Amino acid sequence: MIEDKKIVFTTSWDDGSKFDLRLCDMFSKYNIRGTFYIPKNFELKTLSDKDIKEILKCHEIGAHTLSHIDLTKTSFGNAEREIKES
Numbered sequence: 001m002i003e004d005k006k007i008v009f010t011t012s013w014d015d016g017s018k019f020d021l022r023l024c025d026m027f028s029k030y031n032i033r034g035t036f037y038i039p040k041n042f043e044l045k046t047l048s049d050k051d052i053k054e055i056l057k058c059h060e061i062g063a064h065t066l067s068h069i070d071l072t073k074t075s076f077g078n079a080e081r082e083i084k085e086s
Contacts, residue, residue, distance in 0.1 A: 012037060015068065016047045024055055037064040040086055 011027075013020055016038035027034055036055055038047060047055075055061065063086040065071065071079045 010035070012062070014064070015039065016052075016064075018046045018051075020047065020055060021051060024059060028058060033059055035060040035062050037062040039064045039066065039068040041067045 011032070012035040013023060014037050016036070020036055020038075023034065026032075036059055038052060038061060052061065063083070065082040065086050067082065069078075069082060071082065074082070
């Protein structure tokens with residue numbers, strides 16, 4: 001007798017691109033869930049609050065700092081603020 005095996009994998013997406021909306025549609029078609037890391041104050045922000053709420057309906061939104069700075073090149077205090085307020 002062959003046992004049904006459950007396959008689990010994870011996928012994550014970075015920076016909050018408009019393409020994330022297309023990924024969500026494709027993922028929904030195949031019942032796949034993803035994690036999307038979207039910086040709050042990113043200069044290249046292309047997703048609206050409405051877009052982000054749409055992604056959140058079926059997927060996880062991960063914290064990604066406020067402005068997508070290089071945390072190794074900023075002060076500890078600023079890095080802490082970027083992380084905590086994200």
